[in-house]
Amino acid sequence: MAAALCACGSDAHVAPSTDTTTVSNEPLTSAACPGVNFGKRPAPLTVTPGKAPSMQVLGAGSETARYTAEVAARGTTAYTTTWQVRSAAGNKIDVWDVSGATPTLVDSVIVANAITLGDVAVSDDGKLLVVATERSGGSIVVFDLADPRHPRQLSRFTNQETDPGVHTAEIGRVNGKLYAFLSIDPSGSAHAKLVIVDLSDPANPQQVYSKVAGNPYVHDTFLRDGLLFVALWDDGVDIWDVGGCGTGATPSAPRVLGNVHTVGGQVHNIWWYHDAAGGKRFAFVGQEGTGAIGSSSIGDIHVVDISDLTAPKEVASFNVDGAGTHNFSVDEANGVLYAAYYNGGVRAIDVRGDLKSCPPGQTNFSGQGGITRCDLRLMGREIGIGLIDQNRGAYVWGVQYTSGAVYASDMVNGIWKLKPAK
Amino acid sequence: MSAQSWSAGAQAIPLVTPADPTATRSILTEGYLTQPMVMAHAGWRSLHGIVTLDFEGLTQMRGELTTGAYGEGYVDRRHPHAYVHELLAGVEDSLEKTHLSLYAGRGFAPFGSDDPMVRPFVKYPVNHHLAQILERVLVVGAARVGPVIGEFGVFNGDEPLSPGSPPKYSRFGDSWSSRLTLLPARYVEIAGSVARVKSPEVPDGHGLDQNKSDVYTRYDRRTADSRLYGLLEWAHTKEHANGVISTSLTSWMGEAAACKRDIMAGLRIEGADRPEEERLADPFRTPRPPSDLSNLGVSHWTSLTLAVSAPRLLLKSFSARPFVEAARIYARPGDPPGLFDANLRYGSSSMWMYSIGVRLKVGTIHDRMGRYGAAVVPESGTQTHSNASHQMAGMTMPGSGHSSNAACTL
Numbered sequence: 001m002a003a004a005l006c007a008c009g010s011d012a013h014v015a016p017s018t019d020t021t022t023v024s025n026e027p028l029t030s031a032a033c034p035g036v037n038f039g040k041r042p043a044p045l046t047v048t049p050g051k052a053p054s055m056q057v058l059g060a061g062s063e064t065a066r067y068t069a070e071v072a073a074r075g076t077t078a079y080t081t082t083w084q085v086r087s088a089a090g091n092k093i094d095v096w097d098v099s100g101a102t103p104t105l106v107d108s109v110i111v112a113n114a115i116t117l118g119d120v121a122v123s124d125d126g127k128l129l130v131v132a133t134e135r136s137g138g139s140i141v142v143f144d145l146a147d148p149r150h151p152r153q154l155s156r157f158t159n160q161e162t163d164p165g166v167h168t169a170e171i172g173r174v175n176g177k178l179y180a181f182l183s184i185d186p187s188g189s190a191h192a193k194l195v196i197v198d199l200s201d202p203a204n205p206q207q208v209y210s211k212v213a214g215n216p217y218v219h220d221t222f223l224r225d226g227l228l229f230v231a232l233w234d235d236g237v238d239i240w241d242v243g244g245c246g247t248g249a250t251p252s253a254p255r256v257l258g259n260v261h262t263v264g265g266q267v268h269n270i271w272w273y274h275d276a277a278g279g280k281r282f283a284f285v286g287q288e289g290t291g292a293i294g295s296s297s298i299g300d301i302h303v304v305d306i307s308d309l310t311a312p313k314e315v316a317s318f319n320v321d322g323a324g325t326h327n328f329s330v331d332e333a334n335g336v337l338y339a340a341y342y343n344g345g346v347r348a349i350d351v352r353g354d355l356k357s358c359p360p361g362q363t364n365f366s367g368q369g370g371i372t373r374c375d376l377r378l379m380g381r382e383i384g385i386g387l388i389d390q391n392r393g394a395y396v397w398g399v400q401y402t403s404g405a406v407y408a409s410d411m412v413n414g415i416w417k418l419k420p421a422k
Numbered sequence: 423m424s425a426q427s428w429s430a431g432a433q434a435i436p437l438v439t440p441a442d443p444t445a446t447r448s449i450l451t452e453g454y455l456t457q458p459m460v461m462a463h464a465g466w467r468s469l470h471g472i473v474t475l476d477f478e479g480l481t482q483m484r485g486e487l488t489t490g491a492y493g494e495g496y497v498d499r500r501h502p503h504a505y506v507h508e509l510l511a512g513v514e515d516s517l518e519k520t521h522l523s524l525y526a527g528r529g530f531a532p533f534g535s536d537d538p539m540v541r542p543f544v545k546y547p548v549n550h551h552l553a554q555i556l557e558r559v560l561v562v563g564a565a566r567v568g569p570v571i572g573e574f575g576v577f578n579g580d581e582p583l584s585p586g587s588p589p590k591y592s593r594f595g596d597s598w599s600s601r602l603t604l605l606p607a608r609y610v611e612i613a614g615s616v617a618r619v620k621s622p623e624v625p626d627g628h629g630l631d632q633n634k635s636d637v638y639t640r641y642d643r644r645t646a647d648s649r650l651y652g653l654l655e656w657a658h659t660k661e662h663a664n665g666v667i668s669t670s671l672t673s674w675m676g677e678a679a680a681c682k683r684d685i686m687a688g689l690r691i692e693g694a695d696r697p698e699e700e701r702l703a704d705p706f707r708t709p710r711p712p713s714d715l716s717n718l719g720v721s722h723w724t725s726l727t728l729a730v731s732a733p734r735l736l737l738k739s740f741s742a743r744p745f746v747e748a749a750r751i752y753a754r755p756g757d758p759p760g761l762f763d764a765n766l767r768y769g770s771s772s773m774w775m776y777s778i779g780v781r782l783k784v785g786t787i788h789d790r791m792g793r794y795g796a797a798v799v800p801e802s803g804t805q806t807h808s809n810a811s812h813q814m815a816g817m818t819m820p821g822s823g824h825s826s827n828a829a830c831t832l
Contacts, residue, residue: 067761084700084718087766115703134713136703167713186711188583189625216626217714234628264664265628266715290630290661290668291716295758298666368664411761 028281030309032257035246036225038307039279045353049380054389055346055406056419059102063414066090070327070398071409072120072129073098077106077148080409081117081131083397090116093131095149096415098407103415106149111141119168123178128154128202130180134165140180142202157205161195163187171199172223174243179251180205181221181228183214192218194230196242196251208252213238219288220269220327227309228254229272229283234265237285239309260312262287262302263369271328272306273351275335281307282315282355284337286325294395294412297342299324303355303376315356316374317364318381320344327398329406336383336421338406340396346408348384348421349376384421427465431785434458435544438778439487445498445705447769455481456779457539459507461787472510472529472794478502479585485706489751489775490723492696493551494581495710500546504528504557504582514795521566523795528589530792531555532562532573533599533615534636535655537791542651542679542686542731542832544777545747548694548723549673552657553636554792555599555617557582559589564797569605573797574598579620579631583710593627596620599634603799609643611799624711630661630668649681649830651688661697663715670757671695671720677727681830684733686745693724698762719760725751731781740784743832747777781832789831 028038066082067090073079076099082090091114096103111117111133119132122145129143129151139158143151157180164187171180182195192214198206215235222229226244228251229237239257241249249255268288274280283306289298303316318325323344330337335352358374365372376382387394387408394416398409406418435458440451458477463470478486485499494501510527530537534553538546547553555577562575579597580590599617606612615636621629638655654676661669673694680687698718699708731745751773753764764771793799 085705086761113703116700135700135709164709165713185709185713186624186626188710189587191626216624216628216711219714266663268714288714288716290663290666292669292719292758292760293716294761295719297716 028307030307032310033227033241033245033247035244036227036280036309038281039275039277041281042275042277042279042352042354044357047350047380049378052348052382052385055348055384055386055421057387057390058405058417058419059100060413060417061094061096061103061105061415063094066092067411068094068397068409068414069116069118069411070120071400071407071415072122073400073402073407074122074126075148075403078103078407078415079120079122079129079151080415081120083116083118083411085115090114093117093120093151094415095151097149098405098417101417103417109143109151109153113137116165119166121169121171123171124173128171128178128199130169130171130199132166132169132182134167134185136165138162138165138184140166140169140182140197140205142199142205144202154203155205157197157207159207161193161207161210167217168220170221170223174223174226174251178202179208179223181223183218183220183231186214186216192216194218194221198251209254219267222270222272224272224274227257227272229270231267231269231285233267235259236261236265237267237270237283237304237312239306239312257309258306258312260304260314262304262314263317263366263371264289264300266299268299269327271330271337273330273337274332275352276333281305282351283312284328284330284351286328286339288326289324291324291342294393295343296322297324297326297344301325301337301339301349301376303374305356314369314371314373316358316376317366318349318376320347320377326396329400331401331420334420334422336401338399338401338421340399340408342395342397345388345394345396346384346386346399346406346418347382348386350381350383386418387416426467428463429786430460430462431783431787432460433781433783433787435779435781437486437544440776441487441489442774443768443770444487444489444773445701445768447767450487452487454486456486456544459539459787468513468515470512470514470525470795472508472512472525472527474508474788474791475505476503476507476585477505479505483585487775488545489749489773490548490694490696490725490753491546491550492548492699495583495708497699497701497706497708499706500550502585504587505585507557508791510794512795519567521796523564523797524561525794526561528557528559529794531558531560531577531597531599531617532564532575532601532793532797533617533634534601534657535613535638535640535653535792540788540791540832541653541677542688543677543690543727543729543747544745544779545727545749545775547673547675547677547690547692548696548725549655549657549675549692552634552659552671552673552694553655553675555619555634556792557589558597559591559594562794564793564795566796571603571605571797571799572600573603573793574600579622580625581622583625590625593620596627601797603797605799610639610641612639613637629711630663630715633660633662634658644830647683647829649679649686651680652676652678668715669697669717669720671697679729684829686729686731686830688729690725690727690729692727693722695756696721696723698760717760719758719762720756721762721764722754722756723751725749741782743781745777745779745781749775751775783832
């Protein structure tokens, strides 16, 4: 059985270990994937709609020489990457002590021959840090975290397949073995692709799989329970068995189980949600629309029912007027999705209960998709808004919930530590 | 084939450009052989052929220092054009008072103004990608009735990826443009264009689409030893995806030139928006295609360019015209500003750029570029079109669209 884990570079990085088999009076499995039990359908949950309160800011760590990109936190240490060129190039990893209210910079690492470090992830055992480099010859750089405050480079993996850049590098374990899932940018007439790298010997990463994927982009992946969710932009979301279904698929020989085209396409990122009761029916899909970085963004969160892996379908959505979503992190014990929302700050959304059940007045209709969906905003599910009240022009790339705090990476200002919405 | 008419010519411009500062936040001075081209036309009865080969891919792959310029993976450098700049075959005929043409091949979509290559400044304006749609595989039809010219063309939306890259033939027909031109008086033309261009920057599609519009008025009066030229142009491009406008880019430009006894002076004023994109390790390059549908905001460029050129040195059909240009350029955040900060990017929000070079020409080259067949505007504006786009080499005919060694040609 594949071990469950997500240490997802752009989707919150160290997921809580809420995987459980203690679910379900109504276990649900599918013939396509007998190895996965989706648990019983959660009961509908009624919430009284109201104005979402501001999330309390505990402290901020400043980075103004570079644009901050992604955040990954574990224990009392957080890592943020940098992007493009401000007064200096985005070739630096900032290491923050987050044991107190205010993140304090304790070290930094310069990655050679890099202009953008778009993604960062910590392995489930806390031993490795993996950073993606983009647009200067793509690569992943693997660091030893024996001293978490002072990462030491172990290896750098690059080949023709990683050119021109690794947009994201998610890491996760399948059948006990650690892998990296690399989303590669398109270049010229060369298509985007997904590359899978075996990290079981982190000093000597080995590519085990490569496939052209995405239309025109593949921006992210999410691994859990041996299923790999692949964000294929206008081709929607693919669900691959890479070892979780018990039917022989592996990371070097994946099997496509199903696909869903969410409304509007532009699929950027995914989180397969395991609720506190063991329900695993819903995946959250981030849409990255158009935008002007630093000023504006567009893109919704789409909720997909994946209980039939061969025919997943969109059942709900969440929209913020004037802003678009980016990466997610979920406090699964409390059922709260934290979404980075660029100029919309951080949004906390209550995702407990059956997200496909709602009264008629709490739905929206998408002419583009031709479907009626539950509308999480109309359902009163937004329970916290962070950072838009700080008057510092926050533009939030990534967010991570861990150890009772929410960390947000802000391209303009650096890193923020916030109190969870509940 | 026995040609009823033909013309051929070549040009190249040895050029030195100091830019202070540029994207390196420092002064750069570079030299190139820019705009090296071979052009030819041939006609036989109603059949016509046009070819323009551009060899910038051999002489300036790094791009030409042009502060404010952008497009096709270059920024603050003008990109090299495709080797096959134009290659078209067409038929032209007249039906009573209507002159008709249909051309197919690779070339300019019927949109906007002339290619800057045939205008009196060596440096391109910032609005090049707002005001021209070029190097597409297209079919374009044109009709002229008296002082009115209408054109419609369909083409592939994808821009060239490099000078030698082939167009995405499978995308032929996914984009269109149309231009209406009025010739209200001698030497005067007024044109308005619209275009719908699918995903120009992502060759496989699914990138931002563009709704484009352009209006210009042009004046061009030539005599045996003088020329007075003016162009006023407004161009606008909306980039959008899923029906949502992403970026709105506008430019205003006015340029004028006067020539007497083969001494030419020109002035250009421009205000143009530019979408800011990620940059590669080379600060003059941007990813092709971009990483996603976002940009880094919009910048606004205001520039004033002065050009002076000396009389040509002539030797039979060969000519050499020395020139200098000086440009004062100002950059500021546009709407939305995004992350753009000129001081961070360049170290200053005001810049200088100079150009010193010599236009070398032999034979007959295009006076105008971007119109075919019935859409070619006669020099006198209202004169009846006379199959004029194809003249004998070495001759300059009114309305020819070609030039040789007459005074005040470039």
